Amino acid sequence: MTTYIIRRLLQAIPTMFGVTIISFFLMQAAPGDPVLLLTFNPDTTAEAQETLRRQLCLDRSIPEQYMIWMIGDVRKGVCQQRGILRGDFGTSFYDKRPVLDMFVERIPATLELTVAALTIGLILGIPIGAYSAVRRGKWFDNVSRFFAVVFDAIPAFWFGLILILVFATNLGWLPVNGRQTLTGDVSSVFIDRIQHIALPATVFIVGVIALYSRFMRAETLEVIRSEYVRTARAKGLSGFRVYFVHALRNALIPIATFLGPAIAGLLGGSVVIERIFGWPGIGRLTFDAIAARDFPLVMASTVIGAVLVILGNLLSDILYAIIDPRIRLN
Numbered sequence: 001m002t003t004y005i006i007r008r009l010l011q012a013i014p015t016m017f018g019v020t021i022i023s024f025f026l027m028q029a030a031p032g033d034p035v036l037l038l039t040f041n042p043d044t045t046a047e048a049q050e051t052l053r054r055q056l057c058l059d060r061s062i063p064e065q066y067m068i069w070m071i072g073d074v075r076k077g078v079c080q081q082r083g084i085l086r087g088d089f090g091t092s093f094y095d096k097r098p099v100l101d102m103f104v105e106r107i108p109a110t111l112e113l114t115v116a117a118l119t120i121g122l123i124l125g126i127p128i129g130a131y132s133a134v135r136r137g138k139w140f141d142n143v144s145r146f147f148a149v150v151f152d153a154i155p156a157f158w159f160g161l162i163l164i165l166v167f168a169t170n171l172g173w174l175p176v177n178g179r180q181t182l183t184g185d186v187s188s189v190f191i192d193r194i195q196h197i198a199l200p201a202t203v204f205i206v207g208v209i210a211l212y213s214r215f216m217r218a219e220t221l222e223v224i225r226s227e228y229v230r231t232a233r234a235k236g237l238s239g240f241r242v243y244f245v246h247a248l249r250n251a252l253i254p255i256a257t258f259l260g261p262a263i264a265g266l267l268g269g270s271v272v273i274e275r276i277f278g279w280p281g282i283g284r285l286t287f288d289a290i291a292a293r294d295f296p297l298v299m300a301s302t303v304i305g306a307v308l309v310i311l312g313n314l315l316s317d318i319l320y321a322i323i324d325p326r327i328r329l330n
Contacts, residue, residue, distance in 0.1 A: 005314065012310045016303070020084075023302040024066050027295060034058070034093055034293045056093065069299065084303065090296035092289075099300045103282060109179055110270055110281035117201045118262070121208025128209065129216025130251065133224065134243050144213060152210040160203045160276045167199060174198055177278025200277040204270075208262075212255065219251040226250075256319035260312035 035053050053059045057068055069090065072083035084090075089099035132141040151159075168176045174195050175181065181192055223229065224247050232242045270283035278284070282301070289297030 005318075008314050008317070015310065016306055019306040020070070020299070020303060021066070024069065024299060025062065027298055028062050028065070030293070034295060069296075084300075089300040089303075092297055093294045094292055099296045102285065102297070103300060103304065106280060106282045106285050109279060110274070110283060112179075113197060113200055113274070113279060113281060114204065114270060116197065117204030118208060120201070121205045122212060124205075125209040125212035126216050126248075126252075126255070129213035130220045130244065130248055132213065132217045133220035134239075136221065141217075145217070148210040148214045150210075151206040152214070156203050156207060157272050157276055159206070160200070160273060163199045163202060164276070179280050200273050200279055203273055211262075215255060215258075216251065219254050220247060223247045223251045253320065256316050258316070259319060260315035260317075262312070 035049055035056070035058060039049050039052060050059070057065060060068065068083070070083050071085055072088070087100070089103075091097065092099055092102060095102065128144050132144045135141050164176055167174045179193070179196050180189065181196070183189065220243075224243065226247075229242060229247055232246055233239075237246075270279075270281055271287050272283070273279065274281045274283035275287045282304075285297065286301040288294075289301065
């Protein structure tokens with residue numbers, strides 16, 4: 001297992017370089033000039049703009065800018081960046097702060113939202129899908145499939161706006177945006193955090209339940225037709241043990257295929273959700289950086305996202321071996 005993990009990580013290195021090259025050149029090709037956005041003032045002179053352009057190293061050629069971003073300012077000029085290969089993602093054009101520090105500040109909020117949503121969604125979605133397969137054609141199966149299709153088709157941003165309109169604006173039960181309002185007493189702060197996370201987490205949770213319940217239902221239907229399931233039932237085992245012990249474990253194997261990438265997908269989806277609900281996470285930071293053409297922040301988001309996708313695929317392969325001991329990763 002250790003050898004396999006090391007080999008997969010080594011194979012991911014060319015992929016990472018490819019992602020950085022494509023993302024960097026696409027960002028450079030996007031319309032707009034960050035210098036003009038930074039100097040949006042009629043009194044700004046052309047000399048001041050050129051000085052700022054040199055300070056940001058935007059006067060260099062695109063390949064040279066890429067090399068500076070990767071390995072640092074080899075000419076020891078005004079670009080005081082050591083490069084991402086040395087752990088330096090540069091400084092934000094607008095906040096004038098190290099990009100890595102800004103991401104470290106936002107990671108807890110994003111993890112709080114996505115981990116809570118994924119955990120609750122899996123706890124509910126997998127049993128719902130399995131039970132729907134067992135009760136195929138019954139009212140529970142029909143109702144669960146109906147809602148799974150509906151919530152899988154509804155755009156997340158639209159559903160989030162509806163939740164804000166109903167529960168925050170009209171009823172006034174929950175806050176509109178943010179992560180926390182109160183400070184001080186632990187119990188009050190905890191309740192306040194729950195109230196703030198309720199709406200954005202709900203948008204994520206219904207999507208996870210809809211996705212995994214449908215896949216789990218399909219896989220369980222395939223498994224319960226197997227010979228070993230019929231043999232277990234012929235031996236007199238209870239229906240619960242047959243379906244939710246023997247069949248469920250084997251039905252989980254294909255689910256592991258997209259469980260790892262789903263984690264990266266949730267973080268990608270948080271860009272829209274965090275923006276709608278004003279959640280101070282990585283997604284909102286990335287959205288604002290794209291709108292402002294803050295190159296260092298956007299590229300750091302791309303690199304971090306690529307790393308999460310690679311680690312997610314690796315996690316799926318590891319889950320294969322955990323769920324099914326017959327699989328050997330050689």
